[in-house]
Amino acid sequence: MKTILIIDDEKDMAGLLQDTLEGRGYNVLTAYDGTTGIALARKQPDLIILDIMMPGMDGFEVCRQIRDVVLCPILFLSAKQYEQDRIKSLAIGGDDYIGKPFSLLELLAKIEAHLRREERAMLLNAHSARRLLHFKSATIDLQSRQLLIGTKAIPLTKKEFDIAEFLALHPGQVFSKDQMYEKIWGYDADGDASTVAEHVKNIRAKLAEADPDAAYISTVWGIGYKWEKS
Incomplete structure (x- = not known):
């Protein structure tokens, strides 16, 4: 309680x-x-x-x-x-x-x-106590804040990494854009949740360039996004 x-x-x-x-x-x-x-x-x-x-x-x-x-x-x-x-x-x-x-x-x-x-x-x-997360060809190093495909580091901005980290720490769980915006940008931020879609688009493009055969972030239409478990 x-x-x-x-x-x-x-x-x-x-x-x-x-x-x-x-x-x-x-x-x-x-x-x-x-x-x-x-x-x-x-x-x-x-x-x-x-x-x-x-x-x-x-x-x-x-x-x-x-x-x-x-x-x-x-x-x-x-x-x-x-x-x-x-x-x-x-x-x-x-x-x-x-x-x-x-x-x-x-x-x-x-x-x-x-x-x-x-x-x-x-x-x-609690989840951040785990230093490395592995999905398909991707590795997320929580300590150094890097996302790698194989041994190649993907150049993510701070917010892009924050989004990737947040979704990857909850694989398979669907989050709305509003939930993601509140978590990453903060409850009192001046912008709006539409910026989440742009950041997800950029993350996907960078991942697809390095690993074109794998999908890491999926859209759940009408709800939001999720990180694929495998």
Whole structure:
């Protein structure tokens, strides 16, 4: 069961969020001030919802004090709508910023998206302990970040290698362009998922030139892409 920590001095708001999240199957911890929030953060929740405007210690200071020991996503809530507050919240270690009043459904969607991203990152890190991946004539060296066909290194850009690595670490699993974009470019990137198709096209062209008889990345029409197991 995932644990979410809410730090918000508005008790009615915190209560509503707690009831909603518990109804979704989450374990919820609640703090109504920064000091208590810092203490509860030591329990290592899976995600923190943090209000900025609190009496005494504000959300920015709470984030500064916990970010070095808490690795989970931190979602800022604030009635402030100033651009500098959004920038500051991300610069000091926040992962998202949601203005009040907000859509409860949107907040839930963001929470679930951040948690999914964390799960994928953990899976990727676990798989990354394997240094070499082998598929047909291809070898992916995770440590040196090289993709080779036989002994020939394929000249991939950083993003192209990131895509190839991500798909190859999950052979046979289908990922949508949106999922791949969120993983490779990040949840808050300014572009869109259409760039994934261009990068996949470039990877395929480079692989086909070196190994014309083998297909490594397949299109699953209407869904996305997958790395062929064999």
